[in-house]
Amino acid sequence: MKRIESSSNKKSPHQSLRSLFLHDIHIDHIAEELVVCQADERTANALHIMDTHDFDCLGVEENGKVIGYIEKHDLSDGICRDKMKSFITTEVVSDSTSLLKTLYLFKETKRIFVLEENRISKLVTHADLQKAPVQLFLFGLVSLTEMYLLQWIKKYLPYEEWKPYLNKSRLREAYRLFNERKKVNEEIQLIDCLQLCDKRDIVLSLKDMYTILPxxxxxxxxxxxxxxxxxxxxxxxxxxFIGKFTKEEIIDLVLQTEKVLRILEEELLGG
Incomplete structure (x- = not known):
């Protein structure tokens, strides 16, 4: 007999998304190979590499082992070893570290070095947050927020009771989109044609909604x-988006959104 999984054990959409980026997608998916210079190399050579490739940081290698790193703004004439910084615990993680944990680690550091088989071989910087895996996670969070807001509106403002909370121009736009979709026989309701800004305005109009959300x-x-x-x-x-949001703002937005989703889940999904 086939066993039917209890609905109480089923993951919510938010939990499923979080699990994917907590267990299946790792820092290695966004990391870049760490370019190195030799410890006894002149800093002028290191600066040339940095200028050529627009790097701010290089690993420092000695006897085949990466022993530290140098930063461009610290360099003056001399030997790379003399300008080298040692790795600190918060800057180094294993290549199996989840993407979600990686994102939170950026709140404490501006770069992360990746340890691969006892060798520091890769690097992740703020710019790497622009890569597809991070964008996929962020877009997933935003999409879930939209979905839960729509469910919230349907639950508390049924039978199009939400209409008075939109201004006339936004309501006309919803009807325009609704009529376009109906032409291709899409099975939709008017509420399904609301944009994120519409859902935002409706929720903001609800009395004391901010006391329910964090x-x-x-x-x-x-x-x-x-x-x-x-x-x-x-x-x-x-x-x-990295040019518009700092890494701190991105992390804070993720933390806030996860709180919002958990609250909405508890209300809508009973989880």
Whole structure:
């Protein structure tokens, strides 16, 4: 007899996404090979490599082992060994470290060195957060937020009771999109044609909604949704969001979004 899994043990969409980036996608998916110089090499040679490839950092190698690193802004004439910095614990992780943990580690450091079979061989910097695996995770979080907000609106404002919370232009846009989709026989409702900004405005209009979600005020909640929408637009149009958001802002946004999703899950999914 086939066993049917209990719904109480089933992972929510958020839990499934988190599990993927916690267990199956690792730092190795975004890391770059660490370019090295020799410990007894002149700093002028190291600077030439950095200028040629637009690097800020090089590993320092001696007898086939990477023993430290140098940073461009520290270099003056001399020997690389004399300008070398030692690795510290918070900067070095194994190549099996999850992408999610990697993201949080960036709150404490500006670069992460990757240990592969007892050798530091790779490097991850702020720029690597622009890569596809990170974008996939961020887009997944934003998409889940949109999905849960829609479910929330359907639950608490059924039968199109949400309409008065939108201004006329946004409502007209929803109807326009609805009519276009109906032409191709899509099985949709008007509420399915709302954009993220519409869902945001509806939720912001609900009395004391900010007290349910993890925000100290309505202004803070509005600012959160503004940033989420900006990030979503950059991701959807393949734009450089790293140029708009600092790594600290990205990490804080992820932490906030995970809190929002957990609260919405508890209310909507009973999990």
């Amino acid at each position: 925000f100290p005020s309505k202004n803070k909640m509005r600012d959160y949704f503004r940033r989420i929408e900006s990030l979503r637009n950059d991701l959807a149009h393949a734009q450089d």
